[in-house]
Amino acid sequence: MSASKETEGAVAVITIRNPPVNALSQQAVESILKVLKEVQFDPAVKAIVICGENGKFSAGADIRTFENIGQKSDSLSHFLEDVNSMAEKSEKPVIAAIEGVALGGGLELALGCHYRVAHVKARLGLTEVLLGIFPGAGGTQRLPRLIGLLPALEMITTGKIVFAPVALKLGLIDSVTEDNTIKAAIHFAQNVIGKPLESRRLCTKPIQCPPNMETIFNDSKIKLKKLFHGAISHQLCVEAIRAAVQLPFAEGILKERELLFSIFNSEQARDQAKARQYAFFAERRVTKWTTPSGANWKSASPHPIGVAAVIGLGTMGRGIVVCLAKAQIQVIAVEQDGKQLEMGRKAVTKILERETLTMQQRGLALMSDSFGSITFTLDFNSLKNADLVIEAVYENMALKKEIFKQLSSICMPEAFLCTNTSGLNIDEIASVTGRPHLVIGTHFFSPAHIMKLLEVVRGYHSSPTTISTVINLSKVLGKIGVVVGNCPSFVGNRMMGPYLHQAIFLLEDGCYPEEVDKVLEEFGLAMGPFRMSDLVGLDVGWRSRMESGLTGPKLLPGALVRQREGKRYSPLPDILCEKGRFGQKTGRGWYQYETVGGRNAVPDPWVQNFLHDYRKAHTIKQKPTSQNEILEWCLYPLINEGFNVLEEEIASGPEDIDVIYNNGYGWPRHMGGPMFYASMVGLPKVLTKLEVFYENNPDIPSLKPSGLLKKLVKQGSPPLKEWRSQLGYQNSKL
Numbered sequence: 001m002s003a004s005k006e007t008e009g010a011v012a013v014i015t016i017r018n019p020p021v022n023a024l025s026q027q028a029v030e031s032i033l034k035v036l037k038e039v040q041f042d043p044a045v046k047a048i049v050i051c052g053e054n055g056k057f058s059a060g061a062d063i064r065t066f067e068n069i070g071q072k073s074d075s076l077s078h079f080l081e082d083v084n085s086m087a088e089k090s091e092k093p094v095i096a097a098i099e100g101v102a103l104g105g106g107l108e109l110a111l112g113c114h115y116r117v118a119h120v121k122a123r124l125g126l127t128e129v130l131l132g133i134f135p136g137a138g139g140t141q142r143l144p145r146l147i148g149l150l151p152a153l154e155m156i157t158t159g160k161i162v163f164a165p166v167a168l169k170l171g172l173i174d175s176v177t178e179d180n181t182i183k184a185a186i187h188f189a190q191n192v193i194g195k196p197l198e199s200r201r202l203c204t205k206p207i208q209c210p211p212n213m214e215t216i217f218n219d220s221k222i223k224l225k226k227l228f229h230g231a232i233s234h235q236l237c238v239e240a241i242r243a244a245v246q247l248p249f250a251e252g253i254l255k256e257r258e259l260l261f262s263i264f265n266s267e268q269a270r271d272q273a274k275a276r277q278y279a280f281f282a283e284r285r286v287t288k289w290t291t292p293s294g295a296n297w298k299s300a301s302p303h304p305i306g307v308a309a310v311i312g313l314g315t316m317g318r319g320i321v322v323c324l325a326k327a328q329i330q331v332i333a334v335e336q337d338g339k340q341l342e343m344g345r346k347a348v349t350k351i352l353e354r355e356t357l358t359m360q361q362r363g364l365a366l367m368s369d370s371f372g373s374i375t376f377t378l379d380f381n382s383l384k385n386a387d388l389v390i391e392a393v394y395e396n397m398a399l400k401k402e403i404f405k406q407l408s409s410i411c412m413p414e415a416f417l418c419t420n421t422s423g424l425n426i427d428e429i430a431s432v433t434g435r436p437h438l439v440i441g442t443h444f445f446s447p448a449h450i451m452k453l454l455e456v457v458r459g460y461h462s463s464p465t466t467i468s469t470v471i472n473l474s475k476v477l478g479k480i481g482v483v484v485g486n487c488p489s490f491v492g493n494r495m496m497g498p499y500l501h502q503a504i505f506l507l508e509d510g511c512y513p514e515e516v517d518k519v520l521e522e523f524g525l526a527m528g529p530f531r532m533s534d535l536v537g538l539d540v541g542w543r544s545r546m547e548s549g550l551t552g553p554k555l556l557p558g559a560l561v562r563q564r565e566g567k568r569y570s571p572l573p574d575i576l577c578e579k580g581r582f583g584q585k586t587g588r589g590w591y592q593y594e595t596v597g598g599r600n601a602v603p604d605p606w607v608q609n610f611l612h613d614y615r616k617a618h619t620i621k622q623k624p625t626s627q628n629e630i631l632e633w634c635l636y637p638l639i640n641e642g643f644n645v646l647e648e649e650i651a652s653g654p655e656d657i658d659v660i661y662n663n664g665y666g667w668p669r670h671m672g673g674p675m676f677y678a679s680m681v682g683l684p685k686v687l688t689k690l691e692v693f694y695e696n697n698p699d700i701p702s703l704k705p706s707g708l709l710k711k712l713v714k715q716g717s718p719p720l721k722e723w724r725s726q727l728g729y730q731n732s733k734l
């Protein structure tokens with residue numbers, strides 16, 4: 001953890017060293033400050049270049065030290081701003097040579113420099129808000145002075161990262177190079193020696209403000225509230241930028257620090273920051289998978305995938321083709337029906353055109369010819385060229401088995417065979433192949449080219465190389481792969497089950513869909529259970545319930561309307577489907593929509609009357625339910641299932657579950673994930689509530705408190721990071 005100095009002619013090059021990403025710990029910052037002071041007084045030095053070791057400028061303040069945030073944050077912010085200010089005030093030109101990343105405090109340091117030279121692939125951003133804080137070393141005061149109020153507002157309040165070419169257009173950097181950045185910066189420095197620096201000092205620069213500033217700030221706060229569901233740091237960013245506009249620079253810096261401090265003094269804001277930082281590290285932790293046999297992310301080597309095939313060009317298949325092509329992988333897209341193939345080809349082309357346009361708008365030179373080539377074909381034999389095949393046909397075990405049998409004989413013996421099933425048994429699918437060790441589940445989330453999550457479902461025989469290859473592929477696709485065990489519905493969908501059932505029981509008991517959705521959306525979920533069901537399509541669950549005999553022709557005669565095998569059952573979604581209300585796709589579901597396929601959910605008086613009549617017909621007394629009760633009734637059963645998943649060793653740890661929910665199910669990051677949320681609420685409280693729920697509803701088994709939850713409470717509710725050590729892994733499905 002140090003900064004060192006070398007000289008090249010009259011230019012001193014200060015290198016930040018703190019592997020792996022040159023994070024700015026207090027020690028690192030002190031060291032930069034010391035070297036910077038030294039070169040200020042060295043008469044041989046006429047210009048200064050600051051760079052980071054190993055091709056990374058700096059990923060900002062050291063997040064690992066944030067755990068004990070509070071007083072310390074003030075000193076770190078102080079120190080970092082001291083460096084920035086010293087660079088800014090220097091009488092010798094200071095140039096930031098930006099390679100890899102300049103994020104958070106790293107970019108703030110670069111903003112303190114007089115000039116910025118970046119490599120074409122470098123990424124820059126003030127990402128603090130994504131960690132529940134905001135730039136605390138002058139970023140909110142300097143960035144608007146450099147690039148203008150509106151672009152700065154957008155970058156700071158959303159944590160948006162831009163590539164160097166876009167940064168150049170914004171005026172964030174002065175030069176982009178495709179060659180050696182440090183050499184380019186030294187050359188740049190030599191050219192500016194002796195030139196006046198006053199106009200390069202951002203602290204002296206006025207901010208160009210549009211006349212309707214107040215409206216801009218107020219609108220921005222409203223937009224952010226909607227977009228980030230009540231996350232406090234986003235709102236505080238606006239206040240700090242307002243200070244940049246209203247106050248002289250030095251006072252703005254003090255205000256920025258005061259606002260940053262207010263985060264640590266508010267319990268809610270502090271918890272949100274903790275949750276976001278936990279989510280950051282959880283995402284890194286899940287990549288370090290391990291199996292009970294001892295194989296792990298370090299010991300298993302992934303195979304590179306040059307050619308991948310996708311079978312089935314429905315919604316999921318199309319999205320998977322797009323993300324493979326975007327990652328420059330050659331794709332073979334197979335359908336069995338000519339019409340479906342043509343529809344799939346058109347849809348994929350349209351998405352790729354949209355993606356190209358978006359990339360171009362973001363200033364990235366990604367053109368359609370930099371996508372991997374796609375061959376659309378009806379010929380199954382073309383699969384013989386694929387390194388990896390992803391089957392994405394509809395959820396039918398017989399069909400999937402038929403396909404895997406064919407794959408086993410057509411594909412190269414070393415080809416990996418993946419299924420995009422969202423809940424079927426991987427081992428049963430693998431059993432029809434001659435290579436079960438190369439079979440694995442790759443559960444993508446819709447839309448597959450956008451959603452970041454990939455549940456990697458390990459079958460009993462899936463080899464470490466197979467796991468490693470698919471996890472590596474998830475990285476190549478820009479996704480987060482989480483290894484989970486093989487059980488019905490795996491992790492995410494399995495936990496959704498009790499949540500959705502409970503939401504429907506609330507309707508029977510007196511609530512309305514919009515009431516339940518509102519509570520969960522105010523909590524921060526991207527969509528409440530009913531809007532989400534309408535989006536997915538109510539017919540999906542209906543077909544599976546018919547298949548398993550819970551409703552429809554296979555239902556045993558004499559079954560009670562609201563009970564199945566002694567357990568509470570609600571026929572409400574079945575009745576809606578029988579009436580052709582499948583959700584958005586039919587323009588009617590739990591809500592009504594302006595058109596078939598419309599997205600704007602409007603409460604439907606028909607549903608209200610229907611629920612009213614239903615309760616009357618079944619003599620159900622309408623119970624008043626408070627907002628808090630709605631939240632607990634929906635979330636606690638979901639969390640309880642999470643503990644069951646951990647106890648059965650379907651997920652390696654609470655972090656895995658939380659990463660799945662944050663990236664696949666629209667869980668608000670400032671709540672960390674369901675398991676983190678449980679730890680914040682307090683395990684004894686969750687347990688007590690579940691005990692009461694179950695006692696009053698013994699016919700709802702998912703309310704029965706999980707053994708692991710009880711065990712943890714008995715042990716005094718250890719912190720979440722210790723839960724893993726309570727898991728035995730004797731019967732691990734991982």
Ligand SMILES: CCCCCCC[C@H](O)CC(=O)SCCNC(=O)CCNC(=O)[C@H](O)C(C)(C)COP(=O)([O-])OP(=O)([O-])OC[C@H]1O[C@@H](n2cnc3c(N)ncnc32)[C@H](O)[C@@H]1OP(=O)([O-])[O-]
Pocket residue numbers: 020021023059060061062063064066069073074076077080101103104105106108127128131133134135136137139281284285
């Ligand atoms: C609270 C008071 C603050 C007051 C002062 C304010 C100053 C400032 O305004 C605040 C900040 O800068 S806030 C900061 C704002 N900065 C950000 O938000 C940037 C956050 N970082 C990133 O976005 C990504 O990590 C990168 C894009 C840098 C690299 O992505 P990639 O290539 O896919 O690699 P990867 O796998 O992701 O990371 C590799 C390893 O590095 C580790 N690590 C990373 N950053 C770290 C950090 N800052 N620190 C420590 N460690 C950090 C990471 O955990 C991992 O460790 P592991 O043990 O091997 O698992």
